[in-house]
Amino acid sequence: MxxxxxxxxxxxxxxxxxxxxxxxxxxxxxxxxxxxxxxxxxxxxxxxxxxxxxxxxxxxxxxxxxxxxxxxxxxxxxxxxxxxxxxxxxxxxxxxxxxxxxxxxxxxxxxxxxxxxxxxxxxxxxxxxxxxxxxxxxxxxxxxxxxxxxxxxxxxxxxxxFEVCYQADFRDVARTLRDEYAGSYEAFLADWRGRLHGTKDSDLDLIETYGYAAAYSANPDGSVSLPFDELGAPVPEVWSRWLAWDxxxxxxxxxxxxxxxxxxxxxxxxxxxxxxxxxxxxxxxxxxxxxxxxxxxxxxxxxxxxxxxxxxxxxxxxxxxxxxxxx
Known part of the structure; x- marks a missing residue:
C-alpha cells in the first residue's frame, strides 16, 4: 500500500x-x-x-x-x-x-x-x-x-x-558507548551504517535504545535526546518524556x-x-x-x-x- x-x-x-x-x-x-x-x-x-x-x-x-x-x-x-x-x-x-x-x-x-x-x-x-x-x-x-x-x-x-524494563539498560549502553565509541552515539551510528548489522555484539542494544529514544524523546527538528547521561544516570527532563509514554x-x-x-x-x-x-x-x-x-x-x-x-x-x-x- x-x-x-x-x-x-x-x-x-x-x-x-x-x-x-x-x-x-x-x-x-x-x-x-x-x-x-x-x-x-x-x-x-x-x-x-x-x-x-x-x-x-x-x-x-x-x-x-x-x-x-x-x-x-x-x-x-x-x-x-x-x-x-x-x-x-x-x-x-x-x-x-x-x-x-x-x-x-x-x-x-x-x-x-x-x-x-x-x-x-x-x-x-x-x-x-x-x-x-x-x-x-x-x-x-x-x-x-x-x-x-x-x-x-x-x-x-x-x-x-519503563523504569523496570528500560532504565536498567542505560548504564550498560553508556558503558558500551564509552568503551567502543568514545561516548558518542554519532560515532556508533556512522560505524553501524557502514557495515552489516550484528557484526559487533553491541549493535542490537545500541540501536534498540536509540530507536526507543527516537520514538519517545525526539525533538521537533528530528534530533534525538537520550534519556541518560555519560554515566548512565537518567536525565530527568528527557526521562520524563519517556515516562509520559509508559x-x-x-x-x-x-x-x-x-x-x-x-x-x-x-x-x-x-x-x-x-x-x-x-x-x-x-x-x-x-x-x-x-x-x-x-x-x-x-x-x-x-x-x-x-x-x-x-x-x-x-x-x-x-x-x-x-x-x-x-x-
Whole structure:
C-alpha cells in the first residue's frame, strides 16, 4: 500500500509498505458476510515478512491462525499483518519527528485501506489490535489514543513499567558507548551504517535504545535526546518524556482511563522468565487497567512459564479470545 503520511519521513524509509491480509475460511463463498478485524503488529526489529519465518519444531503464526479458524468453533475474523519497520528497527507505532508518523499511518491509512477493500465490520467494536514486545506496546497505547477506532486489544510481553524494563539498560549502553565509541552515539551510528548489522555484539542494544529514544524523546527538528547521561544516570527532563509514554502511567490519566473502560476485551500476558522483566510490566498494566475502572470480566491476565522469545503459541489463544468477544 502507498502511504502519504510516511512519504518524506525523517529516515528516508519507504512510503510503499507491504501488508498481509488473511481472509478466513468461507470468505469467498459467503459473499454477504462481514467480519471483525484483528490488526497484528510486531516487536522491535520485526518486519512483516518475518511472520512466515519457520523455527525448528514450531510453526509461524499465520499457520497457527489458519488452523484456529479451520478446526475450531472460533468466530472467523480477518487478520491484518502490518509493517512499521524503520531504519532504526522499529517505530513503537507512535508519531515522532525522529522516525515518522507511524501511529497515524496505522490509524488513518491502514485501517481505511482495509475497510475499503474487504468486507469488514467497520466499527471500533469489531476492530482489535494485538502484538508482542514493542508490538504489545503498540497494542496497549493505540486503543488509548484512538478508542474511536479500536475496541479490543491483546498485549504479549508488551513494553511497560519503563523504569523496570528500560532504565536498567542505560548504564550498560553508556558503558558500551564509552568503551567502543568514545561516548558518542554519532560515532556508533556512522560505524553501524557502514557495515552489516550484528557484526559487533553491541549493535542490537545500541540501536534498540536509540530507536526507543527516537520514538519517545525526539525533538521537533528530528534530533534525538537520550534519556541518560555519560554515566548512565537518567536525565530527568528527557526521562520524563519517556515516562509520559509508559502505558502504566498513561492508564492513570482520565482521558486514557476512559478509553480503557470503553474496551470490550483486554488480553495481557507475559512469561515469568522474561529477560526484560516484562512480566512485571504486564502485572503493572493489569493493575493500572483495574484502577482505571475496567471490569475484571473484560480482562484476561496470565503469567506463564517462558522467556521473552518463542511465545508465538500464545498468539492464537488471544486471537480466539478477541474473536469471541467481538463476535
Amino acid at each position: 502507498h502511504s502519504e503520511l510516511l512519504r518524506g519521513n525523517p529516515l528516508g524509509d519507504p512510503h510503499e509498505r507491504p501488508i498481509h491480509v488473511y481472509l478466513p475460511p468461507g470468505y469467498n463463498s459467503d459473499t454477504g458476510r462481514r467480519y471483525p478485524v484483528v490488526y497484528t503488529i510486531q516487536g522491535y526489529t520485526g518486519h512483516v515478512g518475518m511472520w512466515f519465518n519457520r523455527m525448528p519444531f514450531r510453526r509461524p503464526f499465520p499457520e497457527l491462525a489458519d488452523e484456529l479458524f479451520a478446526t475450531t468453533a472460533t468466530p472467523p475474523a480477518i487478520v491484518v499483518y502490518v509493517d512499521a519497520w524503520t531504519a532504526f528497527g522499529g517505530s513503537q507505532f507512535l508519531d515522532s519527528p525522529g522516525t515518522g508518523r507511524y501511529h497515524s499511518y496505522l490509524c488513518e491509512e491502514v485501517v481505511p485501506w482495509v475497510d475499503a477493500r474487504y468486507r469488514t465490520l467497520a466499527d471500533r467494536d469489531h476492530r482489535a489490535v494485538a502484538g508482542k514486545s514493542s508490538g504489545g506496546y503498540g497494542a496497549m497505547v493505540t486503543p488509548m489514543l484512538r478508542p474511536d477506532l479500536f475496541g479490543a486489544l491483546a498485549t504479549h510481553a508488551g513494553d511497560a513499567l 502505558p502504566v502511567r498513561m492508564a492513570a490519566e482520565p482521558r486514557y482511563a476512559e478509553a480503557l473502560r470503553s474496551q470490550r476485551a483486554i488480553w495481557i500476558d507475559a512469561g515469568t522468565r522474561d529477560e526484560y522483566h516484562l512480566d512485571f510490566g504486564a502485572e503493572a498494566f493489569r493493575r493500572a487497567v483495574s484502577a482505571a475502572g475496567v471490569p475484571d470480566t473484560t480482562v484476561h491476565f496470565e503469567l506463564f512459564p517462558a522467556k521473552h522469545g518463542g511465545i508465538e503459541y500464545r498468539y492464537p489463544l488471544s486471537l480466539a479470545w478477541l474473536c469471541e468477544r467481538m463476535a
